[in-house]
Amino acid sequence: MPIEMKPLQAITLLRDIALSEVRDDAPDLTFRQLSILLTVYLEAPPHTIRGLAARLGVTKPVITRALDTMGALKLVERHRDPTDKRNVLIKRTVAGALYVERIGDLVIDKAKELPR
Amino acid sequence: MPIEMKPLQAITLLRDIALSEVRDDAPDLTFRQLSILLTVYLEAPPHTIRGLAARLGVTKPVITRALDTMGALKLVERHRDPTDKRNVLIKRTVAGALYVERIGDLVIDKAKELPR
């Protein structure tokens, strides 16, 4: 059975998630960065700059810059595609997997605590 | 009964929400702005700069700047407290209520479509 939520629950959940992200001094990613990161960790490789840009409906520099930031945070890695050196493949990292796992747990916890 | 989610569902939900926010050309708020906005619309007034800063664990200028941005977007309004003119009270707006309603519906829709 699908997950059913009421409006108050939905807004409360989102508020609790946002609030936790703000209060933790975890690296605060933008929605764009977050959608890139979670896409990389949810969908099967390979992930390229161009592919992610199309997936998100944004321009390539947006992806490049987001990867700069998240690369500095060690959340993802960039590697040249050896079979086509024009491509850059985005790889997962241990730190990135931990971050994704942590934020997933956060959502689960906050969902569990929602008012009826 | 509480809302129970699995890790994959939690991450997918968050990804779908982030992705929708990126793809829509809705005003893309930061986590800080979002948590302020939703707090104002979820909790009973009065809301002050100082109170919100304490609630979020950030400094007052952060709140002031977020209100500048969201005020320009007509998502919230500022009014001086007539009984203590040092205070600024944050009020809801029609546009803000619509935004909150829309993002709540988004969460509900994405939660409903989650894989089992």
Add this chain to the structure above:
DNA sequence: CATGAATGATACGGAACCGAAACGAATGGC
């Protein structure tokens, strides 16, 4: 090879944000 297409990175001007500190207006205690 030579040329055009494709890919990702970079340059640029502008905007928003950050933390820390200083500031003016308003209040309340004495």
Add this chain to the structure above:
DNA sequence: GCCATTCGTTTCGGTTCCGTATCATTCATG
């Protein structure tokens, strides 16, 4: 009335992000 305190804003220097346009590298086609 005076003065310390409170409140929100502004300033400062610095960082990050934006969209557009351009760049260098690599590949595919002939």
